[in-house]
Amino acid sequence: MNILVINGSPKGKNSITLQSMLYLEKKNIDHQFKFLHIGPIIRKLEKDFSEAKKMLEKADLIIFSYPVYTFLAPYQMHRFIELVYDNDVNVKDKWATQITTSKHFYDITAHRFMNENMLDFGLKVLPGLSQDMEDLLKEIGRKELLDWMKMTEFRIEMGIFRARKERAIESQRKYEAKLDNIPKTGKKKISIVTNVEDNDSSLQNMIEDFRRSIPYEATVFNIGKFPFSGGCLGCFGCAKTGKCVHKDGFDSYLREQIQSADSIVYAFRIKHHFTASSMKCYDDRQFCNGHRAVTAGTPTAYIIAGDLGAEENLRDLIEARASVGGNYLSQIVTDEGEDVSSSIESAAKALTFALENNIAEPRNFYGVGGNKIFRDLIYEMRGLMKADHRFYKRNGYYSDLPQRHICRMIAMQFVGLLLSLPGAEKKKGMMMKGMLMPYKKVLEQK
Numbered sequence: 200m201n202i203l204v205i206n207g208s209p210k211g212k213n214s215i216t217l218q219s220m221l222y223l224e225k226k227n228i229d230h231q232f233k234f235l236h237i238g239p240i241i242r243k244l245e246k247d248f249s250e251a252k253k254m255l256e257k258a259d260l261i262i263f264s265y266p267v268y269t270f271l272a273p274y275q276m277h278r279f280i281e282l283v284y285d286n287d288v289n290v291k292d293k294w295a296t297q298i299t300t301s302k303h304f305y306d307i308t309a310h311r312f313m314n315e316n317m318l319d320f321g322l323k324v325l326p327g328l329s330q331d332m333e334d335l336l337k338e339i340g341r342k343e344l345l346d347w348m349k350m351t352e353f354r355i356e357m358g359i360f361r362a363r364k365e366r367a368i369e370s371q372r373k374y375e376a377k378l379d380n381i382p383k384t385g386k387k388k389i390s391i392v393t394n395v396e397d398n399d400s401s402l403q404n405m406i407e408d409f410r411r412s413i414p415y416e417a418t419v420f421n422i423g424k425f426p427f428s429g430g431c432l433g434c435f436g437c438a439k440t441g442k443c444v445h446k447d448g449f450d451s452y453l454r455e456q457i458q459s460a461d462s463i464v465y466a467f468r469i470k471h472h473f474t475a476s477s478m479k480c481y482d483d484r485q486f487c488n489g490h491r492a493v494t495a496g497t498p499t500a501y502i503i504a505g506d507l508g509a510e511e512n513l514r515d516l517i518e519a520r521a522s523v524g525g526n527y528l529s530q531i532v533t534d535e536g537e538d539v540s541s542s543i544e545s546a547a548k549a550l551t552f553a554l555e556n557n558i559a560e561p562r563n564f565y566g567v568g569g570n571k572i573f574r575d576l577i578y579e580m581r582g583l584m585k586a587d588h589r590f591y592k593r594n595g596y597y598s599d600l601p602q603r604h605i606c607r608m609i610a611m612q613f614v615g616l617l618l619s620l621p622g623a624e625k626k627k628g629m630m631m632k633g634m635l636m637p638y639k640k641v642l643e644q645k
């Protein structure tokens with residue numbers, strides 16, 4: 200079988216994920232492996248995609264190999280996907296799968312995103328593998344990798360796959376309303392981060408109506424026009440200094456202009472199950488802030504053109520980003536409903552209320568789980584990620600490391616012992632009352 204590995208890591212041949220592919224190549228003498236390292240040559244591919252097209256069209260099995268970057272794939276992989284669409288590459292009915300390495304922080308949203316695109320390309324999609332970045336160093340990790348390849352071969356032989364007949368057509372609704380421009384009496388500042396295109400008057404009008412409906416000055420930052428000199432390189436150059444190795448001024452643009460506001464609102468059109476890759480470049484380059492939730496406590500909102508109703512993964516991702524970042528998600532407006540202008544007005548009202556009342560983001564699994572992964576990672580890597588470590592210490596992120604809850608652990612030992620004694624059934628009622636006592640105290644407070 201001709202296997203084409205699309206290596207989407209910005210690190211090219213130095214990619215950790217790629218090492219798993221090289222390990223498979225070494226173990227699979229029956230197959231021919233070809234590699235396309237798209238990360239370092241993405242600008243070249245923009246100019247000439249012909250060689251990549253040939254390689255894709257020749258392959259029997261395409262493996263998308265990439266690191267998880269900010270809930271999804273690296274910018275370079277998103278850009279590659281756009282180029283596959285733009286260059287009319289015909290990969291219909293070829294086999295495809297994916298492999299990632301990461302710390303498992305939102306590997307699921309990345310995999311679902313990639314699956315949706317593989318299905319849109321007309322590929323026969325096989326289950327992917329999400330490895331921890333250190334799995335290849337462990338025997339069990341290597342076994343999982345080889346097993347995954349065995350299952351991939353088995354599924355191909357048996358013809359077990361997922362496929363989609365037709366690609367969904369992306370929405371082209373037009374929004375034209377112009378709401379009244381209310382006086383800008385509020386003292387807060389809003390940043391609207393968008394990648395709206397010049398010919399997308401519909402999304403431009405949605406943004407404009409939101410600006411008109413909110414009682415604050417709202418500045419639009421069109422990151423689609425920012426002169427990025429490239430995507431995040433994954434080089435960790437910023438880990439110590441907080442400064443990116445790219446010298447295009449993005450760090451200060453982000454921190455001094457965008458993140459200095461009291462709220463960041465995002466506005467984009469859905470494209471290829473996320474939005475145009477410029478937004479991913481913006482997301483990845485925020486790695487100069489490390490894993491620090493620097494805008495925690497500020498509310499957010501989204502203005503979206505497109506069928507969010509058909510994009511569950513994107514909605515999950517938006518909710519997860521808010522929860523992990525500690526940003527109260529006041530509303531998501533889309534152009535799907537009947538009365539879009541009233542949705543925009545109510546989103547402006549909800550954001551105003553959240554801002555004026557300092558509404559906190561209620562954490563759920565997305566935020567609690569995600570932040571625990573980060574907490575453990577930064578604690579372990581504190582020698583390298585110094586700025587993150589200082590931030591985590593200062594903001595009490597380590598206060599819930601399990602070994603710190605000594606009183607609770609002792610109390611649980613005691614309860615466990617009590618319940619193991621004869622007549623434990625009768626004590627259960629007492630235990631429940633005991634557990635409720637601290638809550639009762641809170642309710643009794645004035």
Ligand SMILES: Cc1cc2nc3c(=O)[nH]c(=O)nc-3n(C[C@H](O)[C@H](O)[C@H](O)COP(=O)(O)O)c2cc1C
Pocket residue numbers: 208209210213214215216217265266267268269270271300301302303304305306331332431432433434483484486
């Ligand atoms: C910009 C950036 C964003 C990242 N985002 C995530 C993430 O969302 N989830 C995660 O678990 N790891 C994340 N990581 C860690 C990488 O996925 C991990 O280091 C990966 O193994 C690198 O693989 P590579 O060497 O093939 O590029 C991120 C790393 C960088 C540099």
